[in-house]
Amino acid sequence: MKNFLFLTLLMSHTVWAQLDYKAESIPASLKENAHAVVRRHETTFTIKSPGEATQREYIVVTVLDKEGDGHATKVVAYDKLSKVTNMEGALYDADGKLIKKLRKADIDDYSTYSDYNLFDDQRVKAAAFPKQPSYPYTVEFLVETTERNLMFYPTWVPQPEQHLAVEQAIYTVTLPQAMALRYKEMNLPTPGVVGTSPDGGKSYTWKLSNRPALEFEPLSPPAREQVPIVYTAPTDFEVQTYKGKVTTWNDLGKFYHTLNDGRDHIPDDLRQRVLELTKSESTTRGKVQKLYKFLQDHTRYVSIQLGIGGWQTIEADKVAASKYGDCKALTNYTKALLKAAGVTAYPALVRAGENEPDALADFPSFQFNHVILCVPDGRDTLFLECTSGNSPAGYVGDFTGNRHALLILPEGSRLIKTPTYHSADNRQQRRIAIKLTEQGDATADVQTRYTGLQQEPYSDALHHLNRDDQRSWLLKRIHIPAFELNTFIYKEEPAVIPAVTETLTLAVRQWATISGTRLFLPLNLLSALSPATPLTQTRSAAVDLGTNYDFEDSDTITYQIPKGYTPEYKIAPATIESKFGLYTSHLAIEGDRITYVRHITMHGGRFPATAYTEWVDFRKKIAKADRTQLVFVKTN
Incomplete structure (x- = not known):
């Protein structure tokens, strides 16, 4: 041999x-x-x-x-x-x-x-x-x-x-x-x-x-x-020194539970502080919110990767002393805080990352790279991202949302689904007041409220960028040919579906075009969609819109037109509908005030390859509608 x-x-x-x-x-x-x-x-x-x-x-x-x-x-x-x-x-x-x-x-x-x-x-x-x-x-x-x-x-x-x-x-x-x-x-x-x-x-x-x-x-x-x-x-x-067996998800859950069981003890003085913090809270949600805020105010996230420590947590009392921990440690620590307040919670393993694929549900194995905390609350369930210093309690977003997680129980660990955020959760609600000069220049007061997945980039910028960097970041997100950003303000609204309100003042050069006695005014200032990439050969792959296309946008734009101009013709209301979503827009004219209202609801999901032609057509029609101009004629 x-x-x-x-x-x-x-x-x-x-x-x-x-x-x-x-x-x-x-x-x-x-x-x-x-x-x-x-x-x-x-x-x-x-x-x-x-x-x-x-x-x-x-x-x-x-x-x-x-x-x-x-x-x-x-x-x-x-x-x-x-x-x-x-x-x-x-x-x-x-x-x-x-x-x-x-x-x-x-x-x-x-x-x-x-x-x-x-x-x-x-x-x-x-x-x-x-x-x-x-x-x-x-x-x-x-x-x-x-x-x-x-x-x-x-x-x-x-x-x-x-x-x-x-x-x-x-x-x-x-x-x-x-x-x-x-x-x-x-x-x-x-x-x-x-x-x-x-x-x-x-x-x-x-x-x-x-x-x-x-x-x-x-x-x-x-x-x-x-x-x-x-x-x-x-x-x-x-x-x-650890032995394990994995043929089912419960096997994997047992192994993780064995590695981490008994590591959720906290010092007596901290236990008393927890009771004091939550004594006025009569509901599970109230206690969770109070202790989650305590976690965010008193700990910070660090990554700790040491041997089996990649899967075994630091004890909760050590986190209480050091004030830091990785995802396992902070999740275990939060679990210990809630336990002291009489609230039961369980860790949940998940494949985290905005662009990470979901775990293969039919292949039990160590596919996970992150852990969050699951808090049962009657018919409801709260998921806590314990590494975040600013996320509201119950919101997990793109990082761990809409995927399988392994709920770790003493017996009977099983796969569950994390929250999915639909179009009604992911909104952009915008109101703009614009004053137009006879030269075609404009000043715009813009207020936009972003919710759910749509607020995440703004929340990240608010918490991780200084004022100058926020300004630079914002300038890159505004797609107007020539403008100046005069002021900008952000305000957060913490909730299970969080929101960020953005207030801007802009000076836009030559937004409207003057040609002889006519004024050409584009109606959509900030929200125009581009067309989709057209087919160059027969499509073979399914059309996967995922959750990135689950959103709802609405714009109400009021234009103050210079004196002496009247519309040359009327623009009929537009409705574009398909399996991918619904687009509507309409115009109201009252003297020198023009109000343009645009609304679009998009549906994520997966569609057959043959649907791509319809997708391209849908986006082409929306892009055309978003480029609509209203033509005015000077009458005096």
Whole structure:
């Protein structure tokens, strides 16, 4: 058996050594629409026991143009539970001739410490070849690691981005006969093959070959629904002194509960303070709001990533003393404060991030990167984002809203859904008073109330930017050809659906155009929508509007017209309706006062590919309506 293994490894090395690095040998079909081509990508994950594994990744990429230069860099993360045992690399020219090999001095090794990572044992090894004077060129990397945190198995994504073609890729997982591998395949042309490894264990192999470059269509579903992926996960695992089993979400919840049980004790003096703070509150919501405000006023968020501490919280009494913690610690601390006030709450694991995909509900595994607090309140449920210093109690927004979360219970942990914010929650309500001069210049008093998801950028600017930076940020958001921002004021309204009111005064140069005796006045000052990207070929992907298109905008604009001008013609009310939403606008004229009212309600969601033509038509009609001008004639 040893001789067989030696020969197998020798043959494998010989295959790699004989690989043709010439760029001209790449099939033309793989170069089309590609910035780079993966020539070979071999990943082997060898599981030795529930607590130990090794991984070998060998990759050869030919870079075709400057947009593919990122593939000439290799970054490998590690920590106290993992080790990079080997890292090699080489650079070749278009003819496959060796230009340079990586030296140890070329590999940087540094901490991922940042200003919000107070404690962090995570490090990276990084290597990058210098920018090349000509294209194409080829890079080769070999990385070998050992892993002692088998809560996580690799996710194989051989074609992780658009404009990247794949000539050949293979992923192999081997493990002892007594262990079980769980996996989920997505978007693969052929399923994996199950066999026996040379040492008598189990072997799983997935292959991908001659895969042309992808180009994601506008408003298409997330990348993971379009690129080939294999998710792998353990059944039994060990990390440090902890053992776990994951076949169901309840299994994962039990493990997390075991890691963190009994860490929610707070000092007696703090317990007394909690009782004093909440003594006048008779409802769960009232107690939650009072203690959540206490949390925000007396603690701050830091990231702490230390071994199993990535999943095990700091004790609540330590947070009480230090006044800081990561998401786990602050959630556990808030849970302890509520417990002292007689309110039961449970942590909930979630995949957080505005652009992060939701957890795969049918594949129980450690997919989460964040924890929030769930407070049952009769038929209602409050979710608390305990790392935020300014969010109102009960509002989670884009960061953790509209996705699955694992509710951690002593028994019976289960997936639940976090709040979804619909168009009626995400409003922009705007009123503008405009005075127009005979030269076409205008002064505008603007008041806008943003709610739900639409208020988030304004709330962030209010809390994280100084006054000068707020002004610069606001100037970039106002799309008027020529204007001056004279004053701006923001006011917050905390609530489960929070709001921000913005008050502006603007001076707009030549908003209306004078031509002879006529005055041409665009009616929509600040809210015009642009058309959608039209089709250039047959659509294949579904139209995924998500929740970003769940909103409701209304504008009421009053124009004071210069004396002596009358409308040349009337503008009829507009109504544009489709499955994507409803747009209406109308005009009222009273002497020299013009009132323009515009309203649009949009519906997010996913629609079939054939609906994209209707989407383009809908947006085209709205864009045209938003460009409407009223023509006035001077009568004296």
